[in-house]
Amino acid sequence: MSMTNSDAILARLMQLHPKVIDLSLDRMERILAALGNPERRIPPVIHVAGTNGKGSTQAMIRAGLEAAGKKVHAYTSPHLAHFHERIRLAGELISEPDLAATLEECETANGGEPITYFEITTAAAFLAFSRIEADYTLLEVGLGGRLDATNVVDQPVLTVITPVSIDHTQFLGETLTEIAGEKAGIIKRGVPCIVAPQEPEGREVIEARAEALAAPLRIARQDWDSYSEHGRLVYFDERGLLDLPLPNLPGPHQIINAGTAIAALRELGYANTEAEAAVTRAEWPARMQRLARGPLVEAAGDCELWLDGGHNPAGGEAVAATLASMPGRPTHLICGMLNTKDVEGYMRPLAQHVRSLIAVPIPGAEATLPAEATECAAMNCGIAATTAPDTLDAVRRISLEEPGARILICGSLYLAGEVLRDNG
Known part of the structure; x- marks a missing residue:
């Protein structure tokens, strides 16, 4: 397979990687300022963090929103076959010409300064999102949350924390408490947060962060729940009960991801039709x-x-x-x-x-x-x-x-x- 123009640019951007990775937003804030702060002009953001289930949950939320006729930007990582998978503009993968042009613009704005691959490509995503009209922007955290490159958005409309477990200990801490603290860093003042089932010590950290910021929580097993029964997905919250088909993404763990996605859609004001679309139309490769x-x-x-x-x-x-x-x-x-x-x-x-x-x-x-x-x-x-x-x-x-x-x-x-x- 011949190297595309974007492949060549991405290879150059890899050479800018700092010799030591220090989790910080300084480099991200610098390049975004040089680009005119595109992150302030993107459609309303739904920010998703967690250890497992981020991608599946985000795919289900997108399926539900698109079933409602909404145009949705989406940012995910890592990609599987091609980098273009990371950036979806109003429902469509970014084109090769647009990707190459956006990456080159970010390369120029960065001026050869040290920056991580994820940071500069996230800046490119924000730039692309700022130029295409849409109703929502779905942002998946790359690593952690508090100091992740996506966490420069001051006022999302909703945050979501999928199940937190031990991973990336070299960056996020050795304990579940420390890691949950990093994930909870996406919670913003006054912004509702959907919380998937958590271990007690992780949930405690998330609750403390939300309380400090007066952020309303919608917590699994307390404010909503989802489970399978008689070959169906049952979801309920204070608004009532939904009897839905099982998720088309296979595996018992998708019941939790589906519940999290439905809770997010309900918080945004969507109803049964969107909930069913979330669990039956989502596509997410390489998950069973x-x-x-x-x-x-x-x-x-x-x-x-x-x-x-x-x-x-x-x-x-x-x-x-x-x-x-x-x-x-x-x-x-x-x-x-x-x-x-x-x-x-x-x-x-x-x-x-x-x-x-x-x-x-x-x-x-x-x-x-x-x-x-x-x-x-x-x-x-x-x-x-x-x-x-x-x-x-x-x-x-x-x-x-x-x-x-x-x-x-x-x-x-x-x-x-x-x-x-x-x-x-």
Whole structure:
């Protein structure tokens, strides 16, 4: 595949990365000022933070708003196959010419100063959003919340905090209390906040932050709830009960994400039609996605081939719960992970649901964990494991050894992106 103009610009922007990452908004505020503060001119913002479920929840909120006829900008990260996935303008992915032009404008405004890749591309998103009319802007936090590059918006119309768990400890803190404090940094004075189910210590921090800022909270299990019953999704709050289809995004954890999205839509004044659209029309790749075409699918033969980008212990628990809810079938994992992750914490919940694991490196990822280390972690968790040089080799091996099995490629969004480039 030839390099596009935006690819070349993004490669240059990577070279501006500071030698040491210090979480700060200083660089972001500097470049936005040079650009004329586009973040002050974007449509009303719904700001989403959390450890797991941000992307799925945001996709459901967008589906609900678009069902109401609203035009919605959306910013997500990381991308899977192409950078353009990060920036959606009034419902459409940003075009290559617009992306290249916007990135170049930000590069010029930055003047060669040190800045992180996420910061300068977030500035580009704000610039693009400020130039296209829309009814809402959905912003997904990249890392943490308090000092995240997206947290320069002073007055969102709504904030959302999905479940908080341990991840990115090198930046956000070692404890759930510290991490929840960073996520709660998106709460703004007087702005309502939807809170998904939380561990007690995380919820306590979020509640304290909201109280200090007089921000109304809508808390799961207290002000609203969602659960599955008789093959349906049940949602209720003080406004009443909704009986809805199960989410089209697979997995029991999507019940929580759907409830969070519905609570957000209800807070914004939307009703049953939008709630149903949120759970039935959302699309979010690499979240227990069944692959249907491409060379890997052809190599899988009679095997089911699935893909999931979860990569932390909570993600492992979500995948395990999904596997437990699926029809019985021998399941084998193909797993590649980064060396910054809690590998055994991710794998431990999966051990009782799978027969084996083949560890692979992640192509092009500097922080890829060697396949041998992933193999060792799996065996420490009681999973029979081996290695393969790449995903295709692993798929072929499983399909020959156990035709008709379920194969799940998992462990990293970077690996998922590699898979989707040719098998999306």
